[in-house]
Amino acid sequence: xxxxxxxxxxxxxxxxxxxxxxxxxxxxxxxxxxxxxxxxxxxxxxxxxxxxxxxxxxxxxxxxxxxxxxxxxxxxxxxxxxxxxxxxxxxxxxxxxxxxxxxxxxxxxxxxxxxxxxxxxxxxxxxxxxxxxxxxxxxxxxxxxxxxxxxxxxxxxxxxxxxxxxxxxxxxxxxxxxxxxxxxxxxxxxxxxxxxxxxxxxxxxxxxxxxxxxxxxxxxxxxxxxxxxxxxxxxxxxxxxxxxxxxxxxxxxxxxxxxxxxxxxxxxxxxxxxxxxxxxxxxxxxxxxxxx
Amino acid sequence: xxxxxxxxxxxxxxxxxxxxxxxxxxxxxxxxxxxxxxxxxxxxxxxxxxxxxxxxxxxxxxxxxxxxxxxxxxxxxxxxxxxxxxxxxxxxxxxxxxxxxxxxxxxxxxxxxxxxxxxxxxxxxxxxxxxxxxxxxxxxxxxxxxxxxxxxxxxxxxxxxxxxxxxxxxxxxxxxxxxxxxxxxxxxxxx
Ligand SMILES: [Fe+2]
Numbered sequence: 001x002x003x004x005x006x007x008x009x010x011x012x013x014x015x016x017x018x019x020x021x022x023x024x025x026x027x028x029x030x031x032x033x034x035x036x037x038x039x040x041x042x043x044x045x046x047x048x049x050x051x052x053x054x055x056x057x058x059x060x061x062x063x064x065x066x067x068x069x070x071x072x073x074x075x076x077x078x079x080x081x082x083x084x085x086x087x088x089x090x091x092x093x094x095x096x097x098x099x100x101x102x103x104x105x106x107x108x109x110x111x112x113x114x115x116x117x118x119x120x121x122x123x124x125x126x127x128x129x130x131x132x133x134x135x136x137x138x139x140x141x142x143x144x145x146x147x148x149x150x151x152x153x154x155x156x157x158x159x160x161x162x163x164x165x166x167x168x169x170x171x172x173x174x175x176x177x178x179x180x181x182x183x184x185x186x187x188x189x190x191x192x193x194x195x196x197x198x199x200x201x202x203x204x205x206x207x208x209x210x211x212x213x214x215x216x217x218x219x220x221x222x223x224x225x226x227x228x229x230x231x232x233x234x235x236x237x238x239x240x241x242x243x244x245x246x247x248x249x250x251x252x253x254x255x256x257x258x259x260x261x262x263x264x265x266x267x268x269x270x271x272x273x274x275x276x277x278x279x280x281x282x283x284x285x286x287x288x289x290x291x292x
Numbered sequence: 293x294x295x296x297x298x299x300x301x302x303x304x305x306x307x308x309x310x311x312x313x314x315x316x317x318x319x320x321x322x323x324x325x326x327x328x329x330x331x332x333x334x335x336x337x338x339x340x341x342x343x344x345x346x347x348x349x350x351x352x353x354x355x356x357x358x359x360x361x362x363x364x365x366x367x368x369x370x371x372x373x374x375x376x377x378x379x380x381x382x383x384x385x386x387x388x389x390x391x392x393x394x395x396x397x398x399x400x401x402x403x404x405x406x407x408x409x410x411x412x413x414x415x416x417x418x419x420x421x422x423x424x425x426x427x428x429x430x431x432x433x434x435x436x437x438x439x440x441x442x443x444x445x446x447x448x449x450x451x452x453x454x455x456x457x458x459x460x461x462x463x464x465x466x467x468x469x470x471x472x473x474x475x476x477x478x479x480x481x482x483x
């Protein structure tokens with residue numbers, strides 16, 4: 001398609017092109033000479049240094065490190081100056097409003113977007129979006145994207161020689177309920193290889209994007225599945241050096257949520273940072289949002 | 293209520309391109325409509341190279357300085373200004389928005405646009421601000437800008453283009469690294 005090179009927003013069609021040469025991508029590239037053992041040693045050393053710091057009384061870390069060299073792409077992409085403390089002002093104390101005008105109810109079911117049933121293990125992922133004070137974040141936008149059951153994204157830069165699924169796109173959206181709840185029906189994503197180092201594999205995950213009541217609460221993260229054997233090997237998961245913090249990204253299997261003869265259930269709550277706004281009684285339950 | 297510990301962020305990764313962008317995501321109002329301006333810039337890494345896999349969001353008051361709370365950002369009707377937009381950079385690292393000059397939210401306040409940036413290789417989203425270059429007096433009195441040394445301060449102020457648009461580049465790392473903000477009162481442990 002003919003486009004102004006600056007018009008970055010027209011990526012949609014552009015990205016929906018399956019890789020033409022699946023086998024070309026199969027041979028490990030020469031650039032990836034570092035092995036998992038090299039990377040694991042680096043990850044372990046950072047983990048040990050953190051454990052020592054904790055023992056010496058440092059506070060537990062709750063977010064990923066921006067400077068985490070085992071994820072090679074981060075080396076030139078993290079700020080080297082410390083983040084500057086600022087008190088949020090005006091616009092930052094509010095979030096954009098989303099509503100049912102923005103998102104169709106069917107967008108939360110990723111298994112019904114095509115004519116046929118997608119391949120793989122059908123799952124329900126459900127939970128709540130809460131702010132740092134435990135207040136439900138009502139009427140807000142949740143977006144997800146993920147690989148298919150074989151570990152392949154519908155994205156032209158995904159060269160993994162695993163099959164695309166004509167019945168699965170892997171994109172969903174919903175608006176949280178009055179109690180902050182969200183719910184998606186989807187397919188359990190597969191693990192997939194990437195080029196960070198030789199034999200690098202991402203644990204199965206679903207990308208999540210959420211808004212709070214304040215723009216300062218904006219978060220994009222990844223939800224993982226319990227018991228994944230790839231956790232200790234993955235530089236992205238390990239960029240969160242604290243085990244309790246990592247555990248907050250792992251969904252819990254929930255048999256009560258499992259739907260008989262239909263889908264396995266996983267529960268995952270998201271806690272945003274605290275709201276900095278001064279809340280009035282009326283505001284506390286999402287007057288912003290769906291008025292139309 | 294007890295304070296809960298927030299869920300960690302993670303990188304947006306390389307494959308958001310078929311999920312996060314949507315039709316007219318970067319058009320807070322229709323290009324060419326009355327009062328509309330172009331806001332553009334390039335995202336650079338620590339080597340000074342433009343990066344092709346970053347995605348930005350802006351959130352701003354309207355031209356009168358009012359914080360807008362209207363739905364309809366994802367399915368734009370062409371005339372409702374919602375104050376929020378999203379733009380993935382193109383292959384050359386350039387992003388473009390069509391928006392309005394934000395107004396001051398209080399008399400005498402320096403108008404600014406709030407920005408969240410996400411990228412492959414960036415472990416967690418970063419926040420920053422884009423200030424309008426006019427009104428020196430308001431800029432001088434701004435609490436954030438006045439807490440920065442002049443060199444760093446300039447990374448938050450856009451240039452006014454001849455056609456009335458704004459240009460503002462974002463540098464994730466390096467000599468004139470953009471100032472990124474931490475809004476948490478507790479000392480952040482993320483560094
Ligand atoms: Fe992914």
